[in-house]
Amino acid sequence: MQTAPKLQIETARVEDDRTGLSIETLKRAFLDNLFYIQGKFPRLATQHDYYMALAYTVRDRLLQRWISTAATYTEQSSRTVAYLSAEFLMGPQLGNNLINLGIYDRVQQAIEELGLNLDTLLDQEEEPGLGNGGLGRLAACYLDSMATLEIPSLGYGIRYEFGIFKQGLQNGWQVEFTDKWLRLGNPWEIPRPDWAVQVKLGGYTEAYLDANGHYRVRWIPRQVVKGVPYDTPILGYQINTCNTLRLWSAQAPESFDFEAFNSGDYLGAVQEKISSENLSKVLYPNDNVSQGKQLRLAQQIFFVSCSLQDMIRILLRQKLPLSEFSQKFTVQLNDTHPAIAVAELMRLLVDEHGIAWDQAWDITRNSFAYTNHTLMPEALERWPVEMFGQMLPRHLEIVYEINHHFLDEVRAKFPDDGDRIRRMSLIDESGERFVRMANLACVGSYAINGVAALHTELLQKDVLHDFYQLYPEKFNNKTNGVTPRRFMVLSNPRLTHLLNDTIGDSWVQHLDHLQKLETSVEDASFRQRWWEIKQANKHDLATYIQAHNGITVDPESLFDIQVKRIHEYKRQHLMVLHIITLYNRLKANPNLDITPRTFLFGGKAAPGYMMAKLIIKLITSVADVVNNDPAVGDRLKVVFLKNFNVKLAQHIYPAADLSEQVSMAGKEASGTGNMKFAMNGALTIGTLDGANIEIREEVGPENFFLFGLTAAEVKALKASSYNPWNYYQSNPELKEVIDRLKAGDFSGGNPDLFRPLIDSLLSWDNYLLFADYQSYIEAQEKVSQAYRDRDRWVRMSILNTARMGKFSSDRSIAEYAADIWQTPSVKIELTDNARLSR
Ligand code: Z57
Structure with missing residues (x-):
């Protein structure tokens, strides 16, 4: 703290290079980054080096806004959307960030004055293909719109090492290649190892009485995996709001390695490390299909638990009590892939933070909102009870307990209707027993929506008819939208110019x-x-x-x-x-x-x-x-x-x-x-x-x-x-x-x-x-x-x-904010970041 005044003086020049938007400053910053980040000079530099230098130049400008945004949200304890999604199909970042920063033309000129071509540099970027199709791309459009509408939000997902496979053709047939998108480095992400959390898997539970004589359950896991967050800034369109996409990468925790080393089981320790890191290794390449694979369930609990623990950390750091979780956060479940969050939040509140079941259930039910994205029966997620219990023994108990209370509620409203009970139960018992994730999402959420008018109607009439009869007030439609920044301004500049000439921008x-x-x-x-x-x-x-x-x-x-x-x-x-x-x-x-x-x-x-x-x-x-x-x-x-x-x-x-x-x-x-x-x-x-x-x-x-x-x-x-x-x-x-x-x-x-x-x-x-x-x-x-x-x-x-x-996804997001989230927008002033160090 005593060094702060000195720090301020030193940042004075650095700041101009890192935040200035004039062509001269952009050029100087670009060359600085080529030298001091890429460690290259023009004779040795590849087009990819130039791309990286430009990406870092742009990232600096994003970070300035990001810090102002984070500081404002922290000061104001703003109500925040946590958008939980197993997929974010972001696409290339550089061009979009230039558009949203409003410096596309200037950068194009700066790059040309340096004897380079912007299109060539843009083409160097390996796109983060962390999604399959519509659902993952929708999440990406929604991040853009939430930032543009100045809605505090955090996207939470998985930092897959390999995204959706690359498709080749051989003799007219599809062949698949691994998507090694991180091979040449990712300039858009910042690792946050200090905010790593631990996730338990497997093992068994045991009951005990706590110091106050209360019945409690503890979970002794077979394995613990560490989740390390990597943050990507999400800038709104010509606005200072810069939100965060926080993706979790799985690592073996150091402590576990040590135990194995001490016991002399070196290969066992390495094996454990490999199996932990598998959790964020690869995106499942299915769209509209659920395969019911064990590793997929592990991925789901992994990113969901990391994200909920992160939210609790943020809440506590803002000196808010856990009872205010649902005032601070609204958690949007992008399909049932993160629906295990309902059980996991209950576990965190009850087992780890000692909150009574009924109060925890109130908090949970007021925190989640569920978006359904499909009517395809093969896409509905169900986990064999056996597999579920092996991996998540405590969650299975919690699901049973939720189900017990829930079925009482159903019986009270629809007495003597055994068929209805069997259909609505969180457990499918028609043959082999399964946990039904859509049912868990419906029971644990305060809002349920479909993604187009017909779709929502069919959900109410068909797929979720029983839940509609029980909770009609939870149902609403939110027709999808897409961001015009990426899909018009960035991708169709000719049309954009004509539109601007004709009707303004x-x-x-x-x-x-x-x-x-x-x-x-x-x-x-x-x-x-x-x-x-x-x-x-x-x-x-x-x-x-x-x-x-x-x-x-x-x-x-x-x-x-x-x-x-x-x-x-x-x-x-x-x-x-x-x-x-x-x-x-x-x-x-x-x-x-x-x-x-x-x-x-x-x-x-x-x-x-x-x-x-x-x-x-x-x-x-x-x-x-x-x-x-x-x-x-x-x-x-x-x-x-x-x-x-x-x-x-x-x-x-x-x-x-x-x-x-x-x-x-x-x-x-x-x-x-x-x-x-x-x-x-x-x-x-x-x-x-x-x-x-x-x-x-x-x-x-x-x-x-x-x-x-x-x-x-x-x-x-x-x-x-x-x-x-x-x-x-x-x-x-x-x-x-x-x-x-x-x-x-x-x-x-x-x-x-x-x-x-x-x-x-x-x-x-x-x-x-x-x-x-x-x-x-x-x-x-x-x-x-x-x-x-x-x-x-x-x-x-x-x-x-x-x-x-x-x-426009702006329309969709405005409706989510008004009807489901109740999140006021928060204006962000560009602060002098050097001041924040005082
Ligand atoms: C997926 O891309 C969609 C639904 C799913 O359940 C899964 Br899994 C993946 C798609 C729908 O098929 C589209 O109709 C929809 O536009 C899109 O999600 C976004 O809502």
Whole structure:
């Protein structure tokens, strides 16, 4: 403390270099970082070194805001959202931080003056792919919006050493490579070893009487794992708020090693260390599926326990009593992956902090809110009671105790209803016994939400109907949104400039201001510029395709795109049926005047999901035939873009004419790619599923290509038993598509390759492709007609963008804050950080 005045003097110059925003200062800081952090000079430096130097330059500016933010939250003991998620699919950080800091153009100039190219540096970044798809990317968009709306928040998750695998293609099949994203270092994170915590696993429990003669339980674990937090700053858009993403990395605790060393079991000690570190080794690569693996449960308790202990540390440091946990924090559960938190908070409060059960239960129930993200039965998490008890013996007791109280509550409201009790119990006892995590989340939360209007309705009617009857007041809808900073400003600069020229730049924070574009629809020169921008973006993507796939595509053709995880319910293969239909028409009538199309696919299949991998092989096989048939010429091209990730996504949405959102109605909870496409002026062909319904409502039915059965019709058809064979027999074009596939026309004459897929389509097909085929083909004909009338198409495109205001994640987050969290926003002044050291 005595040294503080000296510290202040020394920081005076450093501070300017580390916080200044002038081009000269940025250049000086960049070179400083190249020398003193990378230890390189220009003759030796690689592009990656330059990227790192720039990243550290930007990080310094973030840290200045981060410190001001943390100081303010601490001073004001602000109510804070803890967003618990097993996945955060962040995507590259540098560009986004430049946008949010408002220094993109200046940095571009500084970098150019140094003889370098900003795009090349941005391209160096290995993206943190710590998520599978929609759910993980939603968490990332929500962090951006919480910071932008000045809501105090902490994202809590796992610092996977290996994120989602990298996808390669070999002979048209998906192959997986480990994602070694940390290999060259991660400039955005700061380890906080001093805030490490311990997590217990395995072992047994025993009862004892404490000093006051109270009955208590202690848990003697078999293993203890240390969780070390790594913090990443999350800056809001042109605001000083800089929140934190805190990811936990698993390590073996030193004390455990020592015991083994002393007992001479050196290899045993090393083994223990390896098994501990496995907890944060790799992201499970499944989307919308739960495998029920033991290591996955260990990951869940690991990050949940670390996070709750961290919150308790923060609470106590602010000199608040534990009874105020739920006033200080609201904990959002991103699906059931963190739902074990309900039992873990009870354990921490009761066992570790001596709070009575009833009071602990009040605190717990007032702390959690649960978001459900899926209606897919195979995604609902259930843990075998046996496995659960082995790993979490104390939690199993707590779950039983919660269940005991809960079922009493159910019986009181619904007497003599044994079926209801069996359905609602936290334990599934219909066969092998399972712990039901969705039930635990519902019982332990004060709010439950779905992610689109239809989805929430189906939760209430179907999947969570019993819970809706018991707790109707807990249920609410929060339609998803996406951040326009990353998915418009950063990824579509041409469109951003046009929008700014036309309506000013307030739309970036208030996306509904895009409405102001409606009048420009009548302006022919505006329409011309709109068209040229889309063409330029398509040209860029065509260049990428040429370089990566060696396929020449025509930027004037209609870019018809489906990018998302590969899953049967999302029906990538429905788009393939359309492609083959067009191909057959061309073969039968070579001079047919069709609208030229480029079909683009991208997406990963879970490595164990054979049917999804076969769909990829189908796409690449159809591509090989169609792209190389002289009878087709340049009229149809089919491209599978490998390794679809956030970085690639940012190149794709701005270049899309048509967005394919063709899931079977009632299966896609919301979808978020649908929003990213439409914001960038793509038109949608889609079913009445998830947020498609709300997008269509907003943009107007005349600006949306609708097809297919409704969720209610799907349900009815399934109830009356679906017979694909009838569709096949009665629809000649469909029959020809299937017959060609069967004959091996797309598999080098091999009729066996696609047999599993064809058999499924023809005999039971849970996703009713044939039932929607004709309607889809007809909608696609309307698309082709509309595209031929360029003026009409551009008008529709403009109106799509103009009417997408609702789908900003700012709107979603504002609703969460108002209806669920009750978190006031907190203004952050930029403080002179040197002052904080006094
Ligand atoms: C996942 O990406 C989603 C739901 C899940 O239960 C799991 Br596990 C992973 C997706 C839904 O499929 C999308 O429809 C939704 O838009 C997204 O979560 C975000 O809510």
